[in-house]
Amino acid sequence: MSTTSSFGPELRRLRVESGLTLTEFSVALNYDKGHLSKVERGERSASAELARRCDAFLGADGELHRLVTRPEADSDSGTAGPSRWLVGRRAVLSAGTGALIDLGLTLGGQTVSSTDDPLLPSFRMQFDQLRKLGQSTAPRVLLPLLETQTRMITGLAADAQPVSRTPALLLASRFAEFTGWMAQEAGDSDAALGWTGEAAELARAGGDPHLGSYALVRRALITMYGGDGAGTVALARRAQGSELPPRIRGLAAQREAQGHALIGNEVDCLRSLDKARELLGSDDTRSGAEPVIGTSHVSDPAAMSTGWCLHDLGRPKAAAEVLDREYRRLPPHALRTRARYGFRRSLAHAASGEVEHACAIAGELLGVMPAVPSATVNSDVRRLARELSRFRSSRAVRDLQPALARVLAPAHD
Numbered sequence: 223m224s225t226t227s228s229f230g231p232e233l234r235r236l237r238v239e240s241g242l243t244l245t246e247f248s249v250a251l252n253y254d255k256g257h258l259s260k261v262e263r264g265e266r267s268a269s270a271e272l273a274r275r276c277d278a279f280l281g282a283d284g285e286l287h288r289l290v291t292r293p294e295a296d297s298d299s300g301t302a303g304p305s306r307w308l309v310g311r312r313a314v315l316s317a318g319t320g321a322l323i324d325l326g327l328t329l330g331g332q333t334v335s336s337t338d339d340p341l342l343p344s345f346r347m348q349f350d351q352l353r354k355l356g357q358s359t360a361p362r363v364l365l366p367l368l369e370t371q372t373r374m375i376t377g378l379a380a381d382a383q384p385v386s387r388t389p390a391l392l393l394a395s396r397f398a399e400f401t402g403w404m405a406q407e408a409g410d411s412d413a414a415l416g417w418t419g420e421a422a423e424l425a426r427a428g429g430d431p432h433l434g435s436y437a438l439v440r441r442a443l444i445t446m447y448g449g450d451g452a453g454t455v456a457l458a459r460r461a462q463g464s465e466l467p468p469r470i471r472g473l474a475a476q477r478e479a480q481g482h483a484l485i486g487n488e489v490d491c492l493r494s495l496d497k498a499r500e501l502l503g504s505d506d507t508r509s510g511a512e513p514v515i516g517t518s519h520v521s522d523p524a525a526m527s528t529g530w531c532l533h534d535l536g537r538p539k540a541a542a543e544v545l546d547r548e549y550r551r552l553p554p555h556a557l558r559t560r561a562r563y564g565f566r567r568s569l570a571h572a573a574s575g576e577v578e579h580a581c582a583i584a585g586e587l588l589g590v591m592p593a594v595p596s597a598t599v600n601s602d603v604r605r606l607a608r609e610l611s612r613f614r615s616s617r618a619v620r621d622l623q624p625a626l627a628r629v630l631a632p633a634h635d
Contacts, residue, residue, distance in 0.1 A: 227264055229273070229289040234262040236280045251275050252575040254612065270449070271609070275573070277486045278536025284486025291449075342390060345375050349393065353400060353518065357558045360595050361404040368404060372397040376424065391428030395421045399433065399515075402440060407558070409597030411444050435461040436470050436515055442477045446484065447601055454481030472501030473516050476527045483534035491531050499524035519556040520563075522548065530566055538573035545570055558594045561587050565602040572609045580610070581618035588625040603629055 237247050244262075248255035253272065260266035268276075273287040280286070348371065356364055372394055379390035402417035418437045425433035442457035458478035462471045479494035502524050520526050529544030545567040552560050564587045572580035584606060591599070607626050610619045 229268050229286065230262045230264040232289060233268070233276055233280075233286060236276075236282055236286070237262075240280055247279075250279055252573070269608070271573070271605070274486060274534060275536040275538075278488070282486075283488070287486040341378060342375075342386065342393065345371065345378075345393060349397060349400070354555070356400070356404060357519070357556045358594060360593070361407040362595075364404050365401065365408065368397060368401040372401055372420075379428075388428045391424050392430055395424035395428060395430070395433055398424055399436070399440075406440075406444065407596045407598060414444065415441060432466055432470055433515075435463065435466050436473070439470065439474050439477050439516075442474070442481065446477065446480050447598055449484065451481045451484030454478070454484065468501045468504045469515055472498045472504075473523070475501060476524055479527060479531050480534070483531035486535065488535050491535060495524060495528050495531065498527065517559065519553055519559040520548075521551050526563060529570070530563075533566065533570045533573065538570045542567065542570035542574055542576070557590050558596060558599075561590060561594055561596065561599050562602075565599060565606055569602060569606045569609060572606060572613075577610070577613045577616050578618045580606070581616075581622045585622055585625065588622075588629055591629045600630065 237244070242250070244255055244259055248258050251258070251272075253275075257266060261268050261272070268286075268290050270287060270290055273290045276282065277284055277286045352364060352368065352371070375390055375394040375397060379387045379394060382390055398417050398421035402414045402421060405411075405417055406414035418440045422434035422437045425431070438457050438461040442454045442461070445457060446454040455478050458474045458481060461474035462478070475494045475498035479491045479498060482488075482491035482494060502522075517523060525544065526548045529541045529548060532538075532541035532544060545563060549560070549563055549567050552563065554560075564583060568580045568583040568587070571577075571583065584603075591603075603626065607630065610616075610622070610626075613619045
């Protein structure tokens with residue numbers, strides 16, 4: 223018997239052992255009784271969402287979820303595709319004095335001299351401004367500018383004196399890392415991995431060997447959005463060496479927790495969240511180097527991830543409580559971050575049966591999505607649409623459907 227066909231009988235066995243009638247079970251899960259009956263009889267397949275919720279309620283420790291998911295290919299063996307500017311960057315790094323003039327790079331109408339060390343503080347300010355702009359601007363608009371800035375700063379490092387070369391390379395690495403994130407938000411995972419790899423190489427050249435481990439955290443995020451919990455855990459664990467800075471280890475532990483949640487392993491998920499909370503809240507993390515690696519708009523990343531994980535573990539009510547609390551702490555200008563966690567919040571309320579409240583939350587967020595389109599956020603919008611489709615008789619759901627459809631419609635050039 224295949225794993226998918228054995229789900230129904232196993233679900234019924236666990237339900238009966240728990241002493242629950244089908245009616246009681248459907249009320250507890252906020253699912254239609256007829257649908258659950260068909261699932262138990264094998265007439266309907268179970269979604270991953272339903273399996274997680276059944277796991278959590280029946281204490282099946284992820285066993286039901288494993289019955290409806292196929293083993294993923296080994297995500298750890300994949301490598302990022304070739305960089306879109308790798309050859310150009312190496313040429314600049316190996317060039318002599320005048321490389322920037324030869325390349326014709328200009329800034330403000332003036333040819334940039336690679337010996338103008340005062341330019342670095344200006345680029346550092348631009349980085350902060352671009353990062354803030356990324357919260358309210360479409361990623362495809364920012365990507366060309368970010369790519370150009372990364373090349374330009376790398377070029378400055380090529381001819382700089384040793385005392386200036388190191389900070390230039392490190393700043394270039396942060397530009398490359400942010401470029402990778404914007405590529406991911408634009409839906410280009412290959413480019414995201416390529417730019418993150420470039421960031422790690424630039425950081426190593428500047429004397430920082432640790433950003434390469436953060437590249438694993440970024441790869442784990444892409445794997446997580448692909449639904450591969452085991453691959454997410456494997457990548458995140460590789461980024462938790464004791465010699466790494468606490469923030470990178472904390473972000474990796476947080477990502478590991480999210481991977482465990484996808485699998486349905488609550489014990490290891492909560493253990494990883496405790497580890498992330500400890501590392502991200504340490505004095506060493508708070509006094510770490512700038513600019514901050516990872517999100518700079520979530521005041522307590524571990525707490526926000528706890529809400530995220532609780533939903534994936536099939537505990538939507540608890541997830542909604544955490545996400546509601548943490549969402550209120552997000553800065554008003556961080557539209558992209560608010561959209562990301564706001565839709566998760568809406569999803570948790572919908573899964574808890576608070577359909578009208580979920581629609582009210584989503585309705586406000588859908589209005590800002592055209593300004594901050596996001597491939598990662600759209601994955602949760604699709605999950606929300608599927609969740610709400612179970613409540614088609616709700617007027618709030620019917621009223622929200624056109625706006626949901628517009629956000630999820632394929633973009634046309």
